[in-house]
Amino acid sequence: MKVAKFGGSSVASAEQIKKVCNIITADAERRLVVVSAPGKRCKEDEKTTDLLIALADQYLLKGSAEAELQKVIARYEDIAQNLNLGTDIIEEIRADLKARLAIDTNNPGLFMDSLKASGEDNNAKLIANYLQSLGIEAHYINPKEAGLLVSNEAGNAQVLPESYDNLYKLREKSGILIFPGFFGYSPEGTLVTFPRGGSDITGAILAAAVQADLYENFTDVDSVYVVNPNLVENPQEISELTYSEMRELSYAGFSVFHEEALAPAVRASIPVCIKNTNNPSAPGTKIIAKRQYALNPVVGIASDTGFLSIYVEKYLMNREIGFGRKLLQILEEEHVSYEHTPSGIDSISVILRANQLNAEKEMRLVERIKNELKVDKVEIERGLALIMIVGEAMHQTIGIAARAVSAIQRSNVNIEMINQGSSEVSMMFGVKEEGADKAVRSIYEEYFEKSYVEEALQNPYPVRS
C-alpha cells in the first residue's frame, strides 16, 4: 500500500486533477491519497486557501462576505465543469461553506481554522466524486470519522498518539481513499489545522499509520536538486537521500517541502519519494533511512542567509565552569533560539537567526551578557550566511574538507566560521551574505562539475576503512 500526497499546484485545475487521477489509477498500490486545496493555476493566480482566508477575514469584520464566498465557489465550479461533474457536488460545497460560516465567531482562531481547512476538505470530496464519475471505487474520508486526533491549538495542531491505531483501520477499506490534508480534530471534536506544510504532515501521519510501503509526495519538480536551481543552471538531480541528509539540506534553504512535516514518516521508517505530477515517469528523489553511497561523498549543497553571530570574549573563559551554560540560559530566558556555538579558549560565538533580535532585544541581550557574565567583549555581527555541504559518506573521506575550503577560497570569499562535528552528515561554513552565492557555485563546481569520478580515480583520496 502506498500513500500519495498531491500538493496545491497538482490539484489546481481540472487538467491537473486528471493527471492526478491518471497517476492514482496507474498503480493499484496507490490506495490512500492526500490532497491539498486547489493552488495557483499560473503565477498570477490566487490559492484557494488565500481566498478562504479573505472570506473568513471579511466575514469576521462585516458579518457577511457574499463576493468572497462566490469567488471560492467559482474555483470549484470551474474545476467541476471541466471534469464534467454534475452540479450536486457544487451545491454540497456551497452548503458546507455556509455551515462553516454559521459557526460561532467568538473564537476567531477556530473559525479561521474551519474555513481554511474547507479548501482541502471540499477538494477531497470533489476528487472522490470525479473518480466515481469514471466508474472507479473511490471514497472521500472524513478525518473526524477516521480518527485523526490532534491537540487543540488553532493553526499548530500536533498529532495525538492514538490517531495511529485509529487510522490503521483505513487499510481494511476497499477502493481508493481520498483524504483531505491539513487538519484533524481535537478529542472534543473541534477542527484544528496543522502548522506550515499541513498536507505533507497529514500524508506522513497516514503513511506511518497504515505502515505504507512508500509515501509518495507529488509536487511540481522532477526531483530534489543538489543545489538551488536559481543559483546553478540545470543542476544535477538527487536520486537518493537519507532522512538525515534531507533534514540538513532543508535546514539551510532547501524549500522543496517543509521537512519537519516528514517527521511521522521518518520515525516510522517509511520511505518517501518526491515526484512530479507533471512528469510522473521521472524517477524522482527517494528519501530513505539508509542508502548506497555513490563515489561522490557529497549529496547536496545548500545555503541560507539571515544569521548573526554574538561573539563573546572573556579571559580564562574555559576555566570558568558553567560559563557556556549561563550564556545559553540568558538566551533561553530571552526566548532566543540559537544554531551553533563555535568556541575558542577565551571566546565563544553564538550563531542564530537574525530575525529574532530587534534593536531593543539586541541591546538588552548585550547588556545582560556584559553584566551577568562579566565578559571582556561582546560583539554582534549581522549579515552572516551559512553554507551546508551534506553527505553521509563525507566523514569517512579524507580530504573532503580540503576540497570544500579550497573551493570557497577560489571564489574569493573569506570563511568566517567552520563547524564540523565528530560524526556528522554535514560540514558547515559561515560566510558573509554577499559572498554566499559565489561560494556555493564554486563548491558545486568542485563536487559536481569537475567530473569528480574521473578525478577521484586519477588522484584517489584515501577512504577510511
Place this chain on the structure above:
Amino acid sequence: MKVAKFGGSSVASAEQIKKVCNIITADAERRLVVVSAPGKRCKEDEKTTDLLIALADQYLLKGSAEAELQKVIARYEDIAQNLNLGTDIIEEIRADLKARLAIDTNNPGLFMDSLKASGEDNNAKLIANYLQSLGIEAHYINPKEAGLLVSNEAGNAQVLPESYDNLYKLREKSGILIFPGFFGYSPEGTLVTFPRGGSDITGAILAAAVQADLYENFTDVDSVYVVNPNLVENPQEISELTYSEMRELSYAGFSVFHEEALAPAVRASIPVCIKNTNNPSAPGTKIIAKRQYALNPVVGIASDTGFLSIYVEKYLMNREIGFGRKLLQILEEEHVSYEHTPSGIDSISVILRANQLNAEKEMRLVERIKNELKVDKVEIERGLALIMIVGEAMHQTIGIAARAVSAIQRSNVNIEMINQGSSEVSMMFGVKEEGADKAVRSIYEEYFEKSYVEEALQNPYPVRS
C-alpha cells in the same frame, strides 16, 4: 623597573646562581627578582621541593625525619660552599626548617604548605646573601612584611586585591630585592601556596603591582618555538606573541610555563619576555598585548591528546529550545568541564578532557543524557587529539583554512572535527590521537618550511581590508 623571575633550573646550583646574579647586575632596571626553590641539576637529580614534600610526609607519619631534613640542608650547603658563603646562612636555614617542623601538624595542608614554601623562601635568603657577599646592595623580602595577601586555600591561594597597593611600595626600596616565589599569607597570617606555576604567579603579581616596564621570565630555553621541539627538529623561534596567542598555544600542550600564571601581568598589560638563563643574550620571546603582524599569519602550532567527544543525536534537536543548555547543565551537575561543542542540526558533540570521566561517571552521564533529554543516540569516542593553529592575523587571510586542511590531508590523517569561530585567534582541528604528530609536522611544513614568504609573493592570497 623590571621584574625578573628565575625558575628552578636557573637557581639549582652555585654555578647557575652565579649566572643569575650576572644577569641581574647586567641591567640596573632588574630590581625586583623572584626566585624558585633549587631545581634539578641534571636529569636524574631531585628538586628541592620534592625533598621538602618527602620531609613533610615522613614527619607527619613518624613525628621525626632527620635523614630527610639533612638531605634538604645538604642542597643549600652545597650551593653555599660553592658560592664561598659563610656558615651563618646554613644555620639560618636549618633553624628556619626546624621552626617550620615545630608548628601544629593538626592541619596537614598548612603544615605541608609551610614546608614546601621554605624551598623558595630559603633560596631567596641565600641568593640575597650571595649578592651582599659580592658587595651589592641586595635585600631578601619577606612576602608577609611586603603584604602579599592571598585567600586561605592550602595549595590553591588566590591573590587578594589589596596586595597590589601593598606591593607597589616595593618601588621605594633601594637595592636589588630578592622575593621568594610560590606563596603568600592569608589576612590571618597563615602561609598559603599558589597552585601550579606558583613562582610564575608571584612574578606576575609583582610585575603588575609595581607597574613594571617588563616582566622577564627566565627559564632554560632560548625562546618559545612555533611547534613542539620534540616533534620537529630545530623549529623556528617565536620572537613576538600576543597574550591571546600565548594562551591558545599553551592550552594545547605548549609547556614553557603555565600560562594562567601570567594572568595578573596580562590584566595589567605588562609585557612579558621569556628568556634563557643559560643564554641571556638570545632575544627570547616577547609576549605583549599587540604585535606587528609578519607576512606569515600563523605564529604557532600546538597539539594535545587526551580528549574525548560525547556525540548526541536527536531528531529535530535544533527546534528544541533549551536543549543545549540542558545538556551543559547535566555536565555541570556532574562537575565535568567541557572544551567545545560543535553541532549539526540534529546532533551536538561535546569535546572534553577524557581524564574527567571514569567508567562509572561515563555510564551515569550517558544514562542521564539518554533519560533526561530523550535523545536518539549517545556515543562516546575516546582517543581524540586537538590541534591548534594560532595567529591573530589568520582570520583576515583568505585561504588559510584551505592550506591547513590540505596539510592535514597530505599527512593522511582524517579530520574528525573543525572548530573555527567568527573572529578568533586560532583554528582548531580534532584528529585521532595516533595521527596528531604526523598532522602537526605536515602543518609545520606548510607554514614554516615551504618558504611561506616566497610562495605567498608568487601566489598571493588576498587579504581582507
